[in-house]
Amino acid sequence: MDLPRHFVERERHHRIHNPIDATKLATLGAALRLPAGATVLDLACGSGEMLCTWARDHAIQGTGVDLSSAFVESAQKRAAELGVGGAVRFVQGDAVGYVADEPVDVASCLGATWIGGGAEGTVALLRRSVRPGGMLLVGEPYWRRTPDDEVVASFGVAPDEWTDLPGLVARFGELGCDLVEMVLADKDSWDRYVAAQWLTIRRFLDAHPDDELAPQFREELATAPLYHVRYQREYLGWGVFALMDR
């Protein structure tokens, strides 16, 4: 099992596959006050930027699991580039049901909570890997503005799938967690995630006009920017929430 190719091509040059930028990721790493040697399990780690930079900046030890062989390869290259190859390891595979061999200090899933069937299931999955008193990191979307039916439909989600920020924070409380830190995306960090896809797609189209993905990407490049500025950038918030069990 591997990630479908269009995802890989669209985000081939992304180090972070979420609307959090490098500065915010660094802010989060510092905010958590992780001691040197802290162990981190990152499910759906993408290209491993969180683990690699936190290993460099905070001397954490990390394991990342991701379905995409291309992203895992990028993560391994990035670890070598940052000189942290001995501190982090990346595993290609399904993170659904993945539990660490040894309990970790921090277990995370940023922007892939479908691996647990939603935020609640992902909290339950991460809990199975974390030591008592450890921390969970969950990256989730929320509505920045109240959407009407047209807006909800544009995202292809059920009306009750996402809530607003107070609703999301309340939900973490209902799951028995203290919210102990958070770093939120903003419109500019959304652009770093989404707008960066457009140039990658355009370059792909120029280089591979006859590729099987070309028709889909041509259509996407013609429509995605307008969709982004009309809906995603305006209505969708996203954040990383640091949780500790009560």
Ligand code: SAH
């Ligand atoms: N957390 C990373 C990546 C988020 S994008 C970051 O912030 O950069 C979502 C990731 O989930 C992609 O890398 C994709 O390959 C991965 N993914 C999707 N389904 C998965 C699964 N079942 N198991 C493991 N990884 C999965």
